[in-house]
Amino acid sequence: MMRFLLLFSRQGKLRLQKWFTPIPEREKKKIVRDMTTMVLARKPRSCNFLHWKDLKIVYKRYASLYFCCGLDAEENELLALEMLHRYVELLDKYFGNVCELDIIFNFEKAYFILDEFLLGGEVQETSKQVVSRAIEASDLLQEAEIDSTDYDLELGWP
Amino acid sequence: MAEVMLPLWFSHEAKELYSNQSIQEAADQDMSPSVRLQEMIRVIRGARTQGEERGVIQRECAAIRAQFRQADNGTRSHNLAKLLYVHMLGYPAHFGQMECVRLIASPRYNEKRVGYLGAMMLLDENQDASLLITNSIKNDLSHSSQYVQSLALCTLACMGSAEMCRDLAPEIDRLLRASNSYIKKKAALCAVHIVRKVPELGELFTPAARALLSEKNHGVLHGAVVLITELCERNIDTLEQFRKVVPELVQIMKGLVMSGYSPEHNVAGISDPFLQVRILRLLRILGRNNDTASDSMNDLLAQVATNTDSSKTAGSAVLYETVLTVMDIKSESGLRVLAVNILGRFLLNNDRNIRYISMTSLQKIVQTDHNAVQRHRGTIVDCLKDQDASVKRRALELSLALVSAVNIRSLMKELLLFLSSCPPELRAHTASGIFNAAERYAPSQRWHIDTILHVLTTAGGDVRDETVPNLIQLITTATDLHCYTVHKLYRALVTDISVQSLVQVACWCIGEYGDLLLTGECEETEPVQVTEDDVLDALETVLQSHMSSPATRGFALTATMKLSTRITHNVDRIRSIVSIYGSCIDVELQQRAVEYNALFKKYDHMRAAVLERMPVIDKSSPGHTNGESAGGTIKEMEPTKLTNELVLPKEPANQVCDLLDLLGGPGEPLHPTPAPSNTVKGPVMSTSGGDLLDLLGGLEVTPAPPCVKVYEKNGVTLKLQTDKQTDTGMNITLTATNSTEADITSLTLQAAVPKSVQLQMKAPSGDVIPAHGLGLVTQTVLLNNPNKVSLKMRVRVCYTSQGTLCQDMVQIDSFPSPTW
Numbered sequence: 001m002m003r004f005l006l007l008f009s010r011q012g013k014l015r016l017q018k019w020f021t022p023i024p025e026r027e028k029k030k031i032v033r034d035m036t037t038m039v040l041a042r043k044p045r046s047c048n049f050l051h052w053k054d055l056k057i058v059y060k061r062y063a064s065l066y067f068c069c070g071l072d073a074e075e076n077e078l079l080a081l082e083m084l085h086r087y088v089e090l091l092d093k094y095f096g097n098v099c100e101l102d103i104i105f106n107f108e109k110a111y112f113i114l115d116e117f118l119l120g121g122e123v124q125e126t127s128k129q130v131v132s133r134a135i136e137a138s139d140l141l142q143e144a145e146i147d148s149t150d151y152d153l154e155l156g157w158p
Numbered sequence: 159m160a161e162v163m164l165p166l167w168f169s170h171e172a173k174e175l176y177s178n179q180s181i182q183e184a185a186d187q188d189m190s191p192s193v194r195l196q197e198m199i200r201v202i203r204g205a206r207t208q209g210e211e212r213g214v215i216q217r218e219c220a221a222i223r224a225q226f227r228q229a230d231n232g233t234r235s236h237n238l239a240k241l242l243y244v245h246m247l248g249y250p251a252h253f254g255q256m257e258c259v260r261l262i263a264s265p266r267y268n269e270k271r272v273g274y275l276g277a278m279m280l281l282d283e284n285q286d287a288s289l290l291i292t293n294s295i296k297n298d299l300s301h302s303s304q305y306v307q308s309l310a311l312c313t314l315a316c317m318g319s320a321e322m323c324r325d326l327a328p329e330i331d332r333l334l335r336a337s338n339s340y341i342k343k344k345a346a347l348c349a350v351h352i353v354r355k356v357p358e359l360g361e362l363f364t365p366a367a368r369a370l371l372s373e374k375n376h377g378v379l380h381g382a383v384v385l386i387t388e389l390c391e392r393n394i395d396t397l398e399q400f401r402k403v404v405p406e407l408v409q410i411m412k413g414l415v416m417s418g419y420s421p422e423h424n425v426a427g428i429s430d431p432f433l434q435v436r437i438l439r440l441l442r443i444l445g446r447n448n449d450t451a452s453d454s455m456n457d458l459l460a461q462v463a464t465n466t467d468s469s470k471t472a473g474s475a476v477l478y479e480t481v482l483t484v485m486d487i488k489s490e491s492g493l494r495v496l497a498v499n500i501l502g503r504f505l506l507n508n509d510r511n512i513r514y515i516s517m518t519s520l521q522k523i524v525q526t527d528h529n530a531v532q533r534h535r536g537t538i539v540d541c542l543k544d545q546d547a548s549v550k551r552r553a554l555e556l557s558l559a560l561v562s563a564v565n566i567r568s569l570m571k572e573l574l575l576f577l578s579s580c581p582p583e584l585r586a587h588t589a590s591g592i593f594n595a596a597e598r599y600a601p602s603q604r605w606h607i608d609t610i611l612h613v614l615t616t617a618g619g620d621v622r623d624e625t626v627p628n629l630i631q632l633i634t635t636a637t638d639l640h641c642y643t644v645h646k647l648y649r650a651l652v653t654d655i656s657v658q659s660l661v662q663v664a665c666w667c668i669g670e671y672g673d674l675l676l677t678g679e680c681e682e683t684e685p686v687q688v689t690e691d692d693v694l695d696a697l698e699t700v701l702q703s704h705m706s707s708p709a710t711r712g713f714a715l716t717a718t719m720k721l722s723t724r725i726t727h728n729v730d731r732i733r734s735i736v737s738i739y740g741s742c743i744d745v746e747l748q749q750r751a752v753e754y755n756a757l758f759k760k761y762d763h764m765r766a767a768v769l770e771r772m773p774v775i776d777k778s779s780p781g782h783t784n785g786e787s788a789g790g791t792i793k794e795m796e797p798t799k800l801t802n803e804l805v806l807p808k809e810p811a812n813q814v815c816d817l818l819d820l821l822g823g824p825g826e827p828l829h830p831t832p833a834p835s836n837t838v839k840g841p842v843m844s845t846s847g848g849d850l851l852d853l854l855g856g857l858e859v860t861p862a863p864p865c866v867k868v869y870e871k872n873g874v875t876l877k878l879q880t881d882k883q884t885d886t887g888m889n890i891t892l893t894a895t896n897s898t899e900a901d902i903t904s905l906t907l908q909a910a911v912p913k914s915v916q917l918q919m920k921a922p923s924g925d926v927i928p929a930h931g932l933g934l935v936t937q938t939v940l941l942n943n944p945n946k947v948s949l950k951m952r953v954r955v956c957y958t959s960q961g962t963l964c965q966d967m968v969q970i971d972s973f974p975s976p977t978w
Contacts, residue, residue, distance in 0.1 A: 014246055020316065022282040029248070046546050047510040078475035078515060079435050082425065085471075101176040104203075105196050107246065108239050111275055116308075119347040120315035122384050125377040126432045127422045134340070138305050142268045 001121035002080075003055060003070040004031065005114070007103065010064055012036040015103050016110055020121035035068050049077045060084050064100050086128070087117055093132050112138065178204070195236050199243060215244055226257050234261060235272040242272075242279055255280050255287045262294045267306065270298070274309045283319030292322050299329045304340055307333075311344040315351040323352040327359050334366040339375040346370065346381025350388045360389045364396055371406055376423055376430055379410070383436045390443050401444050401451050408458045411437050415462055426470035438462070438479040445487030452488040459484050463496050474504070474512050478519070485523050498523070498530040505537040510546055517541065517552035524559040535560050539569070542576045551584060558591040566599040570609060578616050585620040589613050593625065603636040604682070607643055611660070615650060618657030626662050631775045633667060642682035644671040649686070651696050656705050662713045665700060668693060669717025670772060673724040690725045694718065698735065708744055715739060715747055719754045723769045733758055763901060767933045864974040865893070871966060872959050873898035874927070876907075880974050887942040888949070890973065894935045896927035900960050907937055908954040915949065916942040927957075949973060 007016040014032060023031070038050060039059045050057040052070070058080040059068040067084045071077070088098070090113050095102040103110045116131045116138075118124060125131050178200060198218055205211035218240060225237045238257050245251035258280060261273025281288040291313075298310035311333075314326060330352060333345035349363045367389060370382035390397040414429045414437075423430035441459075445452040459480055468474045477500055484497040504516030517538070524531045538560065541553035554576065561569055570592070577588050592613055600606035610629050614621065633643050647664035655661050668675065672693055678685050700706050700714040715736075722732045736758065739751035757765050869876035874896055881889040896902045905925045911917045922937040943949055951970045958964070 014248075017246065019282075022284060022317065024284070043546075045510070047514045047548055049511060049514055049548070074439075076435050076439075076475055076479050078471050078478055078511065079431065081511070082431060082472055082475060086425075105176055105199055107243060108272065108275060112271070115312045119312055119344055120351040122347050122350065123380060123432050124343055124347055126380055126430050127376060129422060130377065134305075134308075138267075138271070141303070141305055142271065145267050 001072055002075075002083075002118065003072065003121065005067070005069045005118075006032060006035055007110075008032075008036050008039075008066050008068070009100060010040070010066070012040060015065065015100065016107060016114075018111070018114060018118075031070075035070075036066075039066055039068050048081060056080075058084065062088055065103070083118075083123060087114065089128060090117055090131055093128070094135060176200075195239050195243070198240050202243075202247070211247075215247070215249055219244060219249070223253060226253070234264075235266075235269045238272050238276050242276055245279060251280060255285060259287055259290045259294075262291050262298075267303070270306060270309055274313045277313055278316045282317050283322075288317065288319060289321070292325055295322070296326060296329065299326065299333065304338065307337075307341055308344055311341070311348045315344075315348040318348075318351060318355065320355045323355045323359070327352050327356070327362055331362055331366055334363065334370065339373070339378045342370065342373070343375070343377035343381040346378065346385045350381075350385050353385075353388050353392065357392050360393055360396065364389055364399070368400075368403070371403060371410075376433055380433045380436060383407075383433070383440050387436070387440045387443060390440070397443065401448060404441065404444055404451050404454050407437055407441055407444075408455055411441075411458055411462065415465055425472040427467050428470075428472040428476060431472040431476050434462075434476045435479045438476070438483050442483040442486050445483070445489075447488070449488050455483075455487070456489060456493060459489065460493055460496065463493075463500060468500075468503075468507075471509070471511075474507075474509075474515075478504075478515055481519060485519075485527070494527060495530055498527055498534075502534040502537065505534060505541065510544070510549060513541060513544070514546070514549055514552060517549070517556055520556055521552065521559065524556060528560075531556075532560055532562070532565075535565065535569070539572045542572060542580075547581055550580065554580075554584060554588060554591070558595060561595040561599060563599045563601075566595065566601060567605070570595065574609070574612055574616070577613065585617045586622070589617050589621045589625075593621075593628070603632070604639055604642065606632060607636060607639065608646075611646060611650065614657060614660040614663070615654075618659045621659055626659050629663050630666055633663075634670075634772060634774045637774070639682065640671045641674040641677075641680045643667060644674050645680050645683050645686060648675055648688075648693070648696065651700070655700050655703055658707050658710050661700055661706065661710050665697060665710070665713040665717040668697065669713075669720035672717075672721045676725065690721075690728045691731070693721065693725075694728060694731055694735075697721075701735070701739075708746060711744065712746055712750060715750050715754075719750075719757070720769045722758075723766050763929060764932055767928055866974045868892075868953070868970050869955055869966065869968045872964055874902055874955070874957060874959070874964075876953070876955060876968065878970060878974065881938075883973075883975070885946060886944050887940070888973065890939050890941070892937045892939065892953070894927050894937075894955075895931055896929055896933075897931050898959060899929055901929050902927040903958045904963075905935055905955075905957040908956075909939060910952040910954075911941065912947055912950060914943070914945040914947055916944075918942075 001020060003019075003021055005016070005018045006014065008014050014036075017028070017032065019028060034052065035057070038052065038057070042050075042059075048058055048060055050059070054073060055070045056073060056075060056077055057068065057070055058077050059066055060081060061067075067088065069080060069084065071080055091103070091110065092098045094109065094113055095106070113131070113135055116125065116134045125134075202211060202214050202218075205214055222237045222241050225231075225233060234257065238254055238261060241251050241254040241257075245254075254276060258273050258276035261269045262277060264270060264273065277288070277291055281291070295310045295314055298306050301307050301310070311330075314322065314330075318326070327349075330345050330348050333341055334349060337345065346367070349367070353360045353363065363385065367382055367385045370378055370385070373379055373382065386400055386403075390400050411434065414434055417429055420429050423433075425431050428434070441455050445455055462480045463477065463484070466473050466476050466480070468477050481497040481500050484493050489497075498520075501516045501519050504512045505520075507513055507516075520531050520534070520538070535557075538553055538556045541549055542557065544550055544553065557569065557573060557576075573588065573592050573595070577585065577592065580588055593610065596606050596609045600609070607629075610625070610632070614625070614629075633640070636643065644667045647660075647667045650660060651664040651668070674680070675686060675688055675693055676690060678687055697714050697718045701711055701718070706714070718732055718735055722729050725732075736751050736754045739747050740755050742748045742751060757768060761768075865877045865879045867875060868878050874894060877893045877895075879891050879893065881891055883889075892907055894902075894905060894907075903926050905922070905927055907919070907922065909917060909919060918940040920938040920940070922935055924935050927933060927935050939951075941949065941951075953968045953970065954965065955968060956963070956965045
């Protein structure tokens with residue numbers, strides 16, 4: 001399974017963190033520090049796989065963002081690269097030409113999308129369209145509710 | 159301030175959406191909560207210093223806390239979202255935990271959505287508040303909206319504690335059986351989490367998991383495979399049960415591999431690589447250690463291996479998993495070869511990741527499938543030159559694992575080349591790997607010595623401490639290479655004295671075999687033309703250099719001292735060096751110098767014996783660190799011999815000091831070689847210890863070859879020993895010892911034999927018999943008796959004892975039988 005997924009900028013600023021196992025807050029911070037240090041130190045044409053403690057670390061850089069995940073030792077690293085890529089494609093489909101700012105200003109959306117793609121550290125849906133449709137539907141549901149709420153308020157209903 | 163906005167894809171235009179202006183305008187016009195969240199983010203990012211940021215955040219947090227305390231006003235979700243942003247920046251947000259609980263319980267979807275997100279970010283099983291959401295989750299699992307159900311499932315799978323899992327497991331099982339595919343796939347992964355937390359609950363999910371395999375929906379199928387994998391990994395019985403579904407899994411895989419283009423699941427020409435990989439992994443677990451299961455998946459694996467296009471990562475991922483499966487189950491040899499060949503192809507791939515993967519996999523199988531991996535040795539060795547450090551490291555490990563008697567010469571060339579240019583962090587490992595390989599497969603002693611010297615010259619600073627005594631031991635055993643070795647080391651020494659290990663060995667060698675340097679002859683290499691002074695200069699440079707470590711200087715001093723018996727003209731120079739170091743500030747050097755000084759003064763008559771050539775150091779003696787030699791060659795040592803062996807100290811140079819200690823009082827005698835003397839060493843290697851043992855007595859000696867005393871007079875004893883006897887001849891050794899107070903000088907032995915017997919007397923080991931039985935003189939006599947007459951011999955012994963010339967005749971009528 002995937003143990004964690006981190007997104008951080010070239011300056012080491014965290015943009016998203018998803019943890020799939022219970023870890024104390026202090027240790028999370030340490031892991032983030034270790035990952036950012038290790039990954040940012042890598043030379044441009046290095047291989048995308050690292051070893052850290054008993055985990056395999058797979059990372060990929062997309063423009064100004066590093067996508068970095070920690071996996072159990074029996075996971076397939078090449079497939080993990082595909083997983084990261086799939087997530088980026090989903091973000092791109094949603095935001096249209098996604099860039100780092102999208103993820104900064106709409107971080108909760110980035111999480112929602114992730115939660116439709118991965119569950120409990122495993123891939124839950126292998127079809128891009130199904131994931132995108134689910135997100136759209138959820139968004140619609142949310143908007144519909146907001147509209148009706150506003151409507152309630154306008155009418156002065158409690 | 160404006161962040162550099164680099165898009166992730168192709169467009170490099172700035173997104174107007176997030177410019178300061180557009181957010182602020184939106185905020186001015188319409189302070190709807192979502193805009194206010196973005197406004198806050200903008201303000202925080204606008205802070206110019208850490209302090210300013212802290213200030214902004216403190217204000218915002220205070221506002222959020224105030225909002226939380228108020229009644230529901232439609233802004234709660236956005237406030238929590240703000241808090242979650244702040245939390246991601248690293249600021250404390252625990253006061254939001256209860257808000258998460260409240261929001262999750264809200265009937266509104268948007269509030270639930272953020273509430274559950276908050277729970278996943280702020281609550282984990284170790285927080286007390288997490289239990290409070292159990293009820294909400296339970297309710298939401300049966301919600302009419304699948305998106306609400308989805309939120310509950312996701313959160314349970316992310317942070318559900320064991321207790322929550324136990325509580326909700328039946329609900330999950332229900333959802334596994336009766337719901338739509340959207341929920342089923344999530345329920346399956348939720349079940350995986352539950353099984354990880356509470357393994358006993360695996361039994362509950364087994365039937366439902368089995369049923370899910372007949373679903374067509376990829377998401378559900380994927381979830382089912384993951385669940386079954388988890389169940390099988392945790393329970394042997396379940397594993398055996400699921401072996402029956404191997405045919406079904408094979409069918410599904412076949413469908414994926416052979417199906418035409420499926421747009422929904424296609425990735426770079428591979429149909430649903432995620433599902434394929436998971437099925438392959440499950441097959442691996444089911445086929446492991448089971449012939450039937452392995453057989454039934456054999457064809458499929460071959461098909462996948464052959465038909466999968468590996469030009470992109472997706473295909474390579476599937477091939478990689480296939481290879482792992484093939485190597486782990488009981489596959490037939492043809493399939494294994496196919497798998498190794500795939501790895502070999504990977505090695506040639508342009509993609510560095512794929513090369514890396516290939517090498518880690520090859521490393522795992524290099525022991526079991528050695529020959530198959532050997533076929534790709536060339537490519538692996540090429541990877542030593544890769545730019546990437548991880549790839550280099552893997553290539554090194556693999557290369558070392560692939561060394562064999564057949565390829566040792568060519569492979570070692572590559573390894574030595576690698577050593578000269580490898581990253582510093584790999585040098586020690588490379589050096590020790592090279593030593594191990596050389597030890598196991600050296601084609602000749604000369605090659606072995608050359609290799610070690612090469613490593614010392616290139617990376618001498620990174621080798622382990624045992625290298626020095628190991629190399630010394632090797633040098634002593636290579637008796638016919640002493641001249642060659644001392645020449646090479648001398649040349650290395652005069653070139654560079656910075657590498658301590660090399661200098662130590664060189665000093666030792668020059669001390670031992672320096673006389674071979676002075677002869678000006680050498681068969682194996684170009685001889686040097688040096689004088690005694692040159693050699694002493696070299697050693698003195700080491701002694702005086704600030705680069706030399708104290709241990710190295712010890713070596714140099716001892717070597718200098720040893721040369722006093724091997725050179726003829728410059729002994730005084732050595733005397734003066736030794737006496738100078740008698741007041742050296744380094745205590746170890748001082749002690750040595752003082753003792754050597756004593757050797758010159760009081761014990762000069764013993765000096766020759768004490769400083770004699772070392773006998774061959776036996777490899778298996780305690781104190782010698784063995785390499786991991788394959789086979790049992792070392793085990794030939796018999797226990798009896800071991801009791802006679804002594805602990806030879808790691809620094810052979812110390813043996814000289816030990817001898818000096820011996821002379822002070824009884825101690826461990828120095829017993830040279832335990833082997834019965836069926837070999838006669840060259841004239842220089844005389845055994846010096848025999849009589850010491852006699853003096854001290856009471857110690858077990860290796861059975862001495864039968865030795866007959868043929869003459870004993872004036873303290874001079876002559877013994878005869880038969881080394882070899884055939885029908886037509888024999889070889890005998892005459893040994894002369896001296897128990898008087900003073901040396902016996904000018905010893906000569908002459909022999910006469912019956913007419914038909916041919917006599918050949920070899921050169922004696924010397925003509926001086928040291929006093930007190932501390933040394934002896936040997937002389938070998940070869941007798942050829944073609945007519946097989948009865949052998950007799952007359953020996954004339956001449957010598958000078960205490961100034962008097964003595965001469966005697968000895969008749970030998972019978973010879974002792976040879977040792978074996």
